[in-house]
Amino acid sequence: MVEKTGRPAYLQIVDELRDQIRSGVLPAGTALPSIAQLGERFDVSASVVKAAISVLRTEGTVVGQQGKGVFVREVPAAGPESSAVSTEVLDQLAHMRKSLKELGDRLATLEAAVFQEPK
Incomplete structure:
Protein backbone atom coordinates (compact mmCIF):
# COMPACT_ATOMS: atom_id res chain seq x y z
CA MET A 1 0.00 0.00 0.00
CA ARG A 73 14.94 -6.78 -18.46
CA GLU A 74 17.98 -9.01 -18.76
CA VAL A 75 21.07 -7.19 -17.51
CA PRO A 76 23.95 -7.54 -19.97
CA ALA A 77 27.23 -8.83 -18.57
CA ALA A 78 29.71 -6.06 -17.86
CA GLY A 79 32.30 -6.04 -20.61
CA PRO A 80 35.77 -4.49 -20.53
CA GLU A 81 34.53 -1.21 -21.99
CA SER A 82 31.93 -0.80 -19.22
CA SER A 83 34.57 -1.11 -16.50
CA ALA A 84 36.69 1.52 -18.27
CA VAL A 85 33.68 3.81 -18.41
CA SER A 86 32.95 3.12 -14.74
CA THR A 87 36.53 4.00 -13.78
CA GLU A 88 36.35 7.21 -15.79
CA VAL A 89 33.04 8.17 -14.20
CA LEU A 90 34.37 7.44 -10.71
CA ASP A 91 37.45 9.56 -11.41
CA GLN A 92 35.25 12.42 -12.57
CA LEU A 93 33.07 12.11 -9.47
CA ALA A 94 36.14 12.19 -7.21
CA HIS A 95 37.36 15.33 -8.99
CA MET A 96 33.92 16.96 -8.61
CA ARG A 97 33.80 16.12 -4.90
CA LYS A 98 37.25 17.63 -4.39
CA SER A 99 36.23 20.79 -6.27
CA LEU A 100 33.02 21.10 -4.25
CA LYS A 101 34.94 20.74 -0.98
CA GLU A 102 37.39 23.45 -2.07
CA LEU A 103 34.51 25.75 -3.02
CA GLY A 104 32.82 25.08 0.30
CA ASP A 105 36.03 25.93 2.18
CA ARG A 106 36.44 29.15 0.18
CA LEU A 107 32.83 30.12 0.85
CA ALA A 108 33.25 29.50 4.57
CA THR A 109 36.35 31.73 4.59
CA LEU A 110 34.50 34.51 2.74
CA GLU A 111 31.49 34.29 5.06
CA ALA A 112 33.75 34.46 8.10
CA ALA A 113 35.42 37.59 6.72
CA VAL A 114 32.19 39.34 5.71
CA PHE A 115 29.97 38.35 8.62
CA GLN A 116 32.35 38.82 11.53
CA GLU A 117 30.75 38.68 14.96
CA PRO A 118 30.82 42.03 16.82
CA LYS A 119 33.25 42.01 19.75
Missing part, protein backbone atom coordinates in the same frame (compact mmCIF):
# COMPACT_ATOMS: atom_id res chain seq x y z
CA VAL A 2 1.21 3.48 -0.84
CA GLU A 3 2.00 5.67 2.17
CA LYS A 4 0.98 9.30 2.54
CA THR A 5 4.51 10.67 2.84
CA GLY A 6 4.28 13.48 0.30
CA ARG A 7 6.26 11.39 -2.20
CA PRO A 8 4.13 10.68 -5.31
CA ALA A 9 2.48 7.26 -5.27
CA TYR A 10 3.90 6.22 -8.63
CA LEU A 11 7.47 6.84 -7.35
CA GLN A 12 6.77 4.76 -4.25
CA ILE A 13 5.66 1.93 -6.55
CA VAL A 14 8.81 2.38 -8.67
CA ASP A 15 10.95 2.12 -5.52
CA GLU A 16 9.15 -1.04 -4.37
CA LEU A 17 9.39 -2.77 -7.76
CA ARG A 18 13.02 -1.71 -8.20
CA ASP A 19 13.87 -3.14 -4.77
CA GLN A 20 12.17 -6.43 -5.68
CA ILE A 21 14.13 -6.59 -8.93
CA ARG A 22 17.46 -5.84 -7.25
CA SER A 23 16.86 -8.36 -4.47
CA GLY A 24 15.93 -11.11 -6.93
CA VAL A 25 12.30 -11.41 -5.89
CA LEU A 26 11.54 -10.43 -9.50
CA PRO A 27 14.44 -11.97 -11.46
CA ALA A 28 15.34 -11.07 -15.04
CA GLY A 29 12.79 -12.38 -17.53
CA THR A 30 9.97 -12.48 -14.99
CA ALA A 31 6.68 -10.81 -15.85
CA LEU A 32 5.52 -8.01 -13.58
CA PRO A 33 2.08 -8.45 -12.07
CA SER A 34 -0.70 -6.98 -14.22
CA ILE A 35 -1.73 -3.34 -13.94
CA ALA A 36 -4.93 -4.44 -12.21
CA GLN A 37 -3.01 -6.61 -9.72
CA LEU A 38 -0.53 -3.83 -8.95
CA GLY A 39 -3.36 -1.32 -8.61
CA GLU A 40 -5.11 -3.57 -6.11
CA ARG A 41 -1.90 -4.34 -4.23
CA PHE A 42 -0.94 -0.66 -3.84
CA ASP A 43 -4.54 0.60 -3.64
CA VAL A 44 -4.08 3.05 -6.52
CA SER A 45 -5.63 3.66 -9.93
CA ALA A 46 -4.42 2.09 -13.16
CA SER A 47 -3.01 5.44 -14.32
CA VAL A 48 -0.71 5.59 -11.26
CA VAL A 49 0.55 2.06 -11.97
CA LYS A 50 1.07 2.94 -15.65
CA ALA A 51 3.12 5.99 -14.63
CA ALA A 52 5.31 3.79 -12.42
CA ILE A 53 5.84 1.25 -15.21
CA SER A 54 6.67 4.09 -17.59
CA VAL A 55 9.47 5.23 -15.28
CA LEU A 56 10.87 1.70 -15.09
CA ARG A 57 10.70 1.42 -18.89
CA THR A 58 12.46 4.75 -19.36
CA GLU A 59 15.33 3.74 -17.09
CA GLY A 60 15.60 0.38 -18.89
CA THR A 61 14.67 -1.78 -15.91
CA VAL A 62 11.68 -3.41 -17.64
CA VAL A 63 10.59 -3.98 -21.22
CA GLY A 64 7.05 -4.32 -22.53
CA GLN A 65 5.94 -6.93 -25.04
CA GLN A 66 2.71 -6.07 -26.82
CA GLY A 67 -0.05 -8.45 -25.76
CA LYS A 68 2.18 -10.37 -23.36
CA GLY A 69 3.03 -8.01 -20.52
CA VAL A 70 5.93 -6.17 -18.96
CA PHE A 71 9.06 -8.13 -18.10
CA VAL A 72 12.17 -7.51 -16.01
Whole structure:
Protein backbone atom coordinates (compact mmCIF):
# COMPACT_ATOMS: atom_id res chain seq x y z
CA MET A 1 0.00 0.00 0.00
CA VAL A 2 1.21 3.48 -0.84
CA GLU A 3 2.00 5.67 2.17
CA LYS A 4 0.98 9.30 2.54
CA THR A 5 4.51 10.67 2.84
CA GLY A 6 4.28 13.48 0.30
CA ARG A 7 6.26 11.39 -2.20
CA PRO A 8 4.13 10.68 -5.31
CA ALA A 9 2.48 7.26 -5.27
CA TYR A 10 3.90 6.22 -8.63
CA LEU A 11 7.47 6.84 -7.35
CA GLN A 12 6.77 4.76 -4.25
CA ILE A 13 5.66 1.93 -6.55
CA VAL A 14 8.81 2.38 -8.67
CA ASP A 15 10.95 2.12 -5.52
CA GLU A 16 9.15 -1.04 -4.37
CA LEU A 17 9.39 -2.77 -7.76
CA ARG A 18 13.02 -1.71 -8.20
CA ASP A 19 13.87 -3.14 -4.77
CA GLN A 20 12.17 -6.43 -5.68
CA ILE A 21 14.13 -6.59 -8.93
CA ARG A 22 17.46 -5.84 -7.25
CA SER A 23 16.86 -8.36 -4.47
CA GLY A 24 15.93 -11.11 -6.93
CA VAL A 25 12.30 -11.41 -5.89
CA LEU A 26 11.54 -10.43 -9.50
CA PRO A 27 14.44 -11.97 -11.46
CA ALA A 28 15.34 -11.07 -15.04
CA GLY A 29 12.79 -12.38 -17.53
CA THR A 30 9.97 -12.48 -14.99
CA ALA A 31 6.68 -10.81 -15.85
CA LEU A 32 5.52 -8.01 -13.58
CA PRO A 33 2.08 -8.45 -12.07
CA SER A 34 -0.70 -6.98 -14.22
CA ILE A 35 -1.73 -3.34 -13.94
CA ALA A 36 -4.93 -4.44 -12.21
CA GLN A 37 -3.01 -6.61 -9.72
CA LEU A 38 -0.53 -3.83 -8.95
CA GLY A 39 -3.36 -1.32 -8.61
CA GLU A 40 -5.11 -3.57 -6.11
CA ARG A 41 -1.90 -4.34 -4.23
CA PHE A 42 -0.94 -0.66 -3.84
CA ASP A 43 -4.54 0.60 -3.64
CA VAL A 44 -4.08 3.05 -6.52
CA SER A 45 -5.63 3.66 -9.93
CA ALA A 46 -4.42 2.09 -13.16
CA SER A 47 -3.01 5.44 -14.32
CA VAL A 48 -0.71 5.59 -11.26
CA VAL A 49 0.55 2.06 -11.97
CA LYS A 50 1.07 2.94 -15.65
CA ALA A 51 3.12 5.99 -14.63
CA ALA A 52 5.31 3.79 -12.42
CA ILE A 53 5.84 1.25 -15.21
CA SER A 54 6.67 4.09 -17.59
CA VAL A 55 9.47 5.23 -15.28
CA LEU A 56 10.87 1.70 -15.09
CA ARG A 57 10.70 1.42 -18.89
CA THR A 58 12.46 4.75 -19.36
CA GLU A 59 15.33 3.74 -17.09
CA GLY A 60 15.60 0.38 -18.89
CA THR A 61 14.67 -1.78 -15.91
CA VAL A 62 11.68 -3.41 -17.64
CA VAL A 63 10.59 -3.98 -21.22
CA GLY A 64 7.05 -4.32 -22.53
CA GLN A 65 5.94 -6.93 -25.04
CA GLN A 66 2.71 -6.07 -26.82
CA GLY A 67 -0.05 -8.45 -25.76
CA LYS A 68 2.18 -10.37 -23.36
CA GLY A 69 3.03 -8.01 -20.52
CA VAL A 70 5.93 -6.17 -18.96
CA PHE A 71 9.06 -8.13 -18.10
CA VAL A 72 12.17 -7.51 -16.01
CA ARG A 73 14.94 -6.78 -18.46
CA GLU A 74 17.98 -9.01 -18.76
CA VAL A 75 21.07 -7.19 -17.51
CA PRO A 76 23.95 -7.54 -19.97
CA ALA A 77 27.23 -8.83 -18.57
CA ALA A 78 29.71 -6.06 -17.86
CA GLY A 79 32.30 -6.04 -20.61
CA PRO A 80 35.77 -4.49 -20.53
CA GLU A 81 34.53 -1.21 -21.99
CA SER A 82 31.93 -0.80 -19.22
CA SER A 83 34.57 -1.11 -16.50
CA ALA A 84 36.69 1.52 -18.27
CA VAL A 85 33.68 3.81 -18.41
CA SER A 86 32.95 3.12 -14.74
CA THR A 87 36.53 4.00 -13.78
CA GLU A 88 36.35 7.21 -15.79
CA VAL A 89 33.04 8.17 -14.20
CA LEU A 90 34.37 7.44 -10.71
CA ASP A 91 37.45 9.56 -11.41
CA GLN A 92 35.25 12.42 -12.57
CA LEU A 93 33.07 12.11 -9.47
CA ALA A 94 36.14 12.19 -7.21
CA HIS A 95 37.36 15.33 -8.99
CA MET A 96 33.92 16.96 -8.61
CA ARG A 97 33.80 16.12 -4.90
CA LYS A 98 37.25 17.63 -4.39
CA SER A 99 36.23 20.79 -6.27
CA LEU A 100 33.02 21.10 -4.25
CA LYS A 101 34.94 20.74 -0.98
CA GLU A 102 37.39 23.45 -2.07
CA LEU A 103 34.51 25.75 -3.02
CA GLY A 104 32.82 25.08 0.30
CA ASP A 105 36.03 25.93 2.18
CA ARG A 106 36.44 29.15 0.18
CA LEU A 107 32.83 30.12 0.85
CA ALA A 108 33.25 29.50 4.57
CA THR A 109 36.35 31.73 4.59
CA LEU A 110 34.50 34.51 2.74
CA GLU A 111 31.49 34.29 5.06
CA ALA A 112 33.75 34.46 8.10
CA ALA A 113 35.42 37.59 6.72
CA VAL A 114 32.19 39.34 5.71
CA PHE A 115 29.97 38.35 8.62
CA GLN A 116 32.35 38.82 11.53
CA GLU A 117 30.75 38.68 14.96
CA PRO A 118 30.82 42.03 16.82
CA LYS A 119 33.25 42.01 19.75
